Amino acid sequence: xxxxxxxxxxxxxxxxxxxxxxxxxxxxxxxxxxxxxxxxxxxxxxxxxxxxxxxxxxxxxxxxxxxxxxxxxxxxxxxxxxxxxxxxxxxxxxxxxxxxxxxxxxxxxxxxxxxxxxxxxxxxxxxxxxxxxxxxxxxxxxxxxxxxxxxxxxxxxxxxxxxxxxxxxxxxxxxxxxxxxxxxxxxxxxxxxxxxxxxxxxxxxxxxxxxxxxxxxxxxxxxxxxxxxxxxxxxxxxxxxxxxxxxxxxxxxxxxxxxxxxxxxxxxxxxxxxxxxxxxxxxxxxxxxxxxxxxxxxxxxxxxxxxxxxxxxxxxxxxxxxxxxxxxxxxxxxxxxxxxxxxxxxxxxxxxxxxxxxxxxxxxxxxxxxxxxxxxxxxxxxxxxxxxxxxxxxxxxxxxxxxxxxxxxxxxxxxxxxxxxxxxxxxxxxxxxxxxxxxxxxxxxxxxxxxxxxxxxxxxxxxxxxxxxxxxxxxxxxxxxxxxxxxxxxxxxxxxxxxxxxxxxxx
Amino acid sequence: xxxxxxxxxxxxxxxxxxxxxxxxxxxxxxxxxxxxxxxxxxxxxxxxxxxxxxxxxxxxxxxxxxxxxxxxxxxxxxxxxxxxxxxxxxxxxxxxxxxxxxxxxxxxxxxxxxxxxxxxxxxxxxxxxxxx
Numbered sequence: 001x002x003x004x005x006x007x008x009x010x011x012x013x014x015x016x017x018x019x020x021x022x023x024x025x026x027x028x029x030x031x032x033x034x035x036x037x038x039x040x041x042x043x044x045x046x047x048x049x050x051x052x053x054x055x056x057x058x059x060x061x062x063x064x065x066x067x068x069x070x071x072x073x074x075x076x077x078x079x080x081x082x083x084x085x086x087x088x089x090x091x092x093x094x095x096x097x098x099x100x101x102x103x104x105x106x107x108x109x110x111x112x113x114x115x116x117x118x119x120x121x122x123x124x125x126x127x128x129x130x131x132x133x134x135x136x137x138x139x140x141x142x143x144x145x146x147x148x149x150x151x152x153x154x155x156x157x158x159x160x161x162x163x164x165x166x167x168x169x170x171x172x173x174x175x176x177x178x179x180x181x182x183x184x185x186x187x188x189x190x191x192x193x194x195x196x197x198x199x200x201x202x203x204x205x206x207x208x209x210x211x212x213x214x215x216x217x218x219x220x221x222x223x224x225x226x227x228x229x230x231x232x233x234x235x236x237x238x239x240x241x242x243x244x245x246x247x248x249x250x251x252x253x254x255x256x257x258x259x260x261x262x263x264x265x266x267x268x269x270x271x272x273x274x275x276x277x278x279x280x281x282x283x284x285x286x287x288x289x290x291x292x293x294x295x296x297x298x299x300x301x302x303x304x305x306x307x308x309x310x311x312x313x314x315x316x317x318x319x320x321x322x323x324x325x326x327x328x329x330x331x332x333x334x335x336x337x338x339x340x341x342x343x344x345x346x347x348x349x350x351x352x353x354x355x356x357x358x359x360x361x362x363x364x365x366x367x368x369x370x371x372x373x374x375x376x377x378x379x380x381x382x383x384x385x386x387x388x389x390x391x392x393x394x395x396x397x398x399x400x401x402x403x404x405x406x407x408x409x410x411x412x413x414x415x416x417x418x419x420x421x422x423x424x425x426x427x428x429x430x431x432x433x434x435x436x437x438x439x440x441x442x443x444x445x446x447x448x449x450x451x452x453x454x455x456x457x458x459x460x461x462x463x464x465x466x467x468x469x470x471x472x473x474x475x476x477x478x479x480x481x482x483x484x485x486x487x488x489x490x491x492x493x494x495x496x497x498x499x500x501x502x503x504x505x506x507x
Numbered sequence: 508x509x510x511x512x513x514x515x516x517x518x519x520x521x522x523x524x525x526x527x528x529x530x531x532x533x534x535x536x537x538x539x540x541x542x543x544x545x546x547x548x549x550x551x552x553x554x555x556x557x558x559x560x561x562x563x564x565x566x567x568x569x570x571x572x573x574x575x576x577x578x579x580x581x582x583x584x585x586x587x588x589x590x591x592x593x594x595x596x597x598x599x600x601x602x603x604x605x606x607x608x609x610x611x612x613x614x615x616x617x618x619x620x621x622x623x624x625x626x627x628x629x630x631x632x633x634x635x636x637x638x639x
Contacts, residue, residue: 016637018636019632019637021629021633024621024623025620025623026621027619027620028616028621029619044619045619046619071509072512073509
């Protein structure tokens, strides 16, 4: 007992002894104007750009960030309840960049952009903080993207592969399944040692609630952090949300881990920044966005990277989402983000309404990393897939004008129809890479040619169930080694033929 | 430069080397200008800015000292030296406030700087440093 007492006293003495009392100097100012999430402050002569401020209110301090440094005043965004701040209120500069809590404690939690929990699961015990703004890793610390990040979506993993450390834009009109692709990708990371972050910017709270329920049901919350700045949150919170999410991701990057971060969506982020910029009276440019709206997204997305082994070897893969208006990809923000990212997945309304879901336009979607981010087995089958998809698109357009087609063309059209049928996939059912390789291999080797087009989905489901018992080892070997050996091909062929013998609808 | 600052600077510059009579005439014209631009409601802010600019031009610094109990003249003079060194002030005008709630020590407030050497400030810092 006395030992414990001595230890406690020693600890108290040590901690108090380490404290060096000194005169504390604080740079201060006073609020001149306040409203709509921004404040104009006088004084603060030594404040720096992006420095965190503390506004004094009766209900305690409210945080803000200095954004405009002018000759006689400072323009700041307010991150708390700005209605409590009154004209003339004292503002203190903190000398620090805005920081958010980071760490393993955040996994499975829903937090706001300041890192405050929103899920009612109690306070966070995180003791580490990261600044929300950080200069992206330089060239020397990076390495090229070579390791795949499987989305579990056949059309993407086969034709638009995403690698760890890549930035792949998901773009399309509203209600075409952009978020669904991102959520499927998160669900597919189960057991793959990837930490996921979903940053909701200006999304409806009802939509977030259903996403959370889905993630929980799929067990994806065990490795996912949700940063939520809902539609009702003030513009400053929407503005800092992706940077806060990125800071949380950088913690895991520094631990040498792989991270996937979804920014849903950057169109609303740009709109919130436009609102702040206009309120701060920055000169408006095209579509009333301020001049630095490109830098707004480029500095965020440049923080996604794959570090080399000397720097831990971790990665941040970013899936930014952009919502277009009436399919206009040539608008200001979409073109900006297209040019920043390493490729885009373009979702098309026509495909969606024809029942092709996910409605990915294979022609306009690209991945600049390409087959470098694919396992060898997928590379082997996907090369043919891309060619067949391209041939089908060309021939299908041409075939509309003529009825008399030669055998070879008819064959290619039939194969193409089956291919696009195989690309169809339900929501929240990502497919393991081994099974993806199997179905594409079966297609390119003609095993699906005598299956009626309208029975392809049924055939695929049955085949997957059948192979799980008859060729489970082969599928597991493909996933483990990433290769498709001649032996495995032979076994797959036999297993598929066996399954087909049990069917009665073949042509 | 803000509008208020411009008007304050203008009246100070215009009346810098004028006689009393000329100054009154300039002030009248200046007020008419404010009235025509519907800026009379900003007059209190402009007056505040005039005082601030004049202090700056004359090298006057106004400092507020909040102390737990009345400080000796020697300490006040030491404080004045610190402020002079930091601001190059020619004259320092002190406003002294005795507030026992700060526990001990003092808090100096000048321009846009606070120097906190109070007991309550140190206690708060200690609490922060041990993560309370």
